[in-house]
Amino acid sequence: MALATKSGRNTARPPAAAPTRGFWASTIGKKTVMAASGLIMLAYLVAHVTGNLKVFFGPEEFNGYGHWLRVMGAPVLHHQWGLWIARIVLLTAVVAHAVSAYQLSRRDIKARPTAYVHRRKGASYATRTMRWGGVVLGLFIVWHVLDLTTGTVHAGGFEEGRPYQNVIDTFSTWYGNVIYIVAMLAVGLHVRHGFWSAAQTLGIGNARRERALTFLANALALVLTAGFIAVPVGVMTGVVS
Amino acid sequence: MRLNLRVWRQKNGDAEGAMATYRVDGISPDMSFLEMLDTLNEELILRGEDPVAFDHDCREGICGACSLVINGDAHGPERTTSCQLHMRSFRDGDTIDVEPWRAAAFPVVKDLVVDRSAFDRIIQAGGYVSVPTGSAPEAHATPVPKADADHAFEHAECIGCGACVAACPNGSAMLFTSAKVNHLGVLPQGAPERESRVLDMVAQMDAEGFGGCTLTGECATACPKGIPLPSIAAMNKEWLRARRKAGRS
Numbered sequence: 001m002a003l004a005t006k007s008g009r010n011t012a013r014p015p016a017a018a019p020t021r022g023f024w025a026s027t028i029g030k031k032t033v034m035a036a037s038g039l040i041m042l043a044y045l046v047a048h049v050t051g052n053l054k055v056f057f058g059p060e061e062f063n064g065y066g067h068w069l070r071v072m073g074a075p076v077l078h079h080q081w082g083l084w085i086a087r088i089v090l091l092t093a094v095v096a097h098a099v100s101a102y103q104l105s106r107r108d109i110k111a112r113p114t115a116y117v118h119r120r121k122g123a124s125y126a127t128r129t130m131r132w133g134g135v136v137l138g139l140f141i142v143w144h145v146l147d148l149t150t151g152t153v154h155a156g157g158f159e160e161g162r163p164y165q166n167v168i169d170t171f172s173t174w175y176g177n178v179i180y181i182v183a184m185l186a187v188g189l190h191v192r193h194g195f196w197s198a199a200q201t202l203g204i205g206n207a208r209r210e211r212a213l214t215f216l217a218n219a220l221a222l223v224l225t226a227g228f229i230a231v232p233v234g235v236m237t238g239v240v241s
Numbered sequence: 242m243r244l245n246l247r248v249w250r251q252k253n254g255d256a257e258g259a260m261a262t263y264r265v266d267g268i269s270p271d272m273s274f275l276e277m278l279d280t281l282n283e284e285l286i287l288r289g290e291d292p293v294a295f296d297h298d299c300r301e302g303i304c305g306a307c308s309l310v311i312n313g314d315a316h317g318p319e320r321t322t323s324c325q326l327h328m329r330s331f332r333d334g335d336t337i338d339v340e341p342w343r344a345a346a347f348p349v350v351k352d353l354v355v356d357r358s359a360f361d362r363i364i365q366a367g368g369y370v371s372v373p374t375g376s377a378p379e380a381h382a383t384p385v386p387k388a389d390a391d392h393a394f395e396h397a398e399c400i401g402c403g404a405c406v407a408a409c410p411n412g413s414a415m416l417f418t419s420a421k422v423n424h425l426g427v428l429p430q431g432a433p434e435r436e437s438r439v440l441d442m443v444a445q446m447d448a449e450g451f452g453g454c455t456l457t458g459e460c461a462t463a464c465p466k467g468i469p470l471p472s473i474a475a476m477n478k479e480w481l482r483a484r485r486k487a488g489r490s
Contacts, residue, residue: 019366019444021487027413027453028443028480104453108411111345111452117249117260118338120313122410123457130455197456200471203478207471 027104028201034100035198037093042195042220044090045187049227055240056230059164066163098138105131126193133186140183147176171235180232188225192217242268242328245336246281248293254348254356260338270329274317275300275307277328278339294352300324302465305400308407309353310340315404315463322402322465342403344412346450357403359449360417364401366445367438368421370430389427396424398466405460405468411452416460418446419476420468426479436483443480 023029051069055062072082122128143153148166151158155176156169170176196217199205205213234240243266251258265281272280275297282292298306302325311317317326331337339353347355385393399420406414422439425431431438454473461470 017448019448021440108452111412114343118313200474205474
């Protein structure tokens, strides 16, 4: 056991806050929120990449898929209700993820106020880029929605209901390709550490499942990044035109 | 061996600290790292200077007192405690950086000595089993399956040195806390306090100002006793289970 060192005022230092059993007050509670919201967004990304790959089967199928998203759940759900439910769930997940990440990060930085003079190579690249990678992804999502959902910053004439042409417009600009590909690499890195970490946070991880979870995390990261990047590459090479 | 040492010197908790450079000569490769520091201190005392303060006790790697960050690694380059690290791990002429544990919850007392009483308060919050005193119970009265006994023992090895906190970029005490939660949670003797233990220990851990876990794995790599990283996932599971149970009652 650690020594209770006897010396002056330092030892008398009271804990920074009163202990509480509350869910949101706890670092584990906040991490649980981050893990659960992350998994919701990850599930969405898997559906999103699957839909994106339809672009390789021509404008009819891709635009038809876009239209189906609006009548999803019919006749039980009214026009666009399914889409709006998905948007609300995703927005809630993004906000919960960002707020918990922000609060935990601030706490973590405060908990280690002095850096070591002798610096050493830290954890893996994916682990070290979680915070800034997350910020990059947040900014990307804003641009992505303004580009291909609302068309506010879209290059060329944005046409609602013609996603195939809109996608080609975006990936016909150099900056569209650069922003998108960088963001998709960030997604891969974020998912790689994020998925595995979420499993640990939710208590699913253990020594026996370690290999399976690492494999699944790497596979998800690779499939998502490759799948998403395939679209701009397809436009650039003329496969999608 | 001849070595250049750069050691963190700080008069007390309120003073500013800085790295000071010392040369030590005549170091045997068979000396422990602490014996090398003893040699330096003897020279400093002879010169009339203030010796370097550092924590040490058993020097057998089992008490958890020693706490040096050597070249950026908690307890140095070998997977052991600073006292069991030998100078043969270094080369003649090396420059070695020696720093104290760095965490907001572990304030520096002097030089390389930090105050780790936050760990004691985490243990006080729930890292125990309540047992009636009196004559020793019959050894076979409470059978413990072999796998559980092994799991408990693996985690009972934690010596509370704080290397996990020192190595963690977030100054998190999750590995330390999870060692005790795993150790006692799996045993029948720990069952009556299973839920309150994890809730209270985690609450105290947070209150002490330790950071959260980002699963970098630095703690488990630094741990001289090999407490494994999955112990943190197991504690998260215990905490979520205890929260669910608390919600029902």
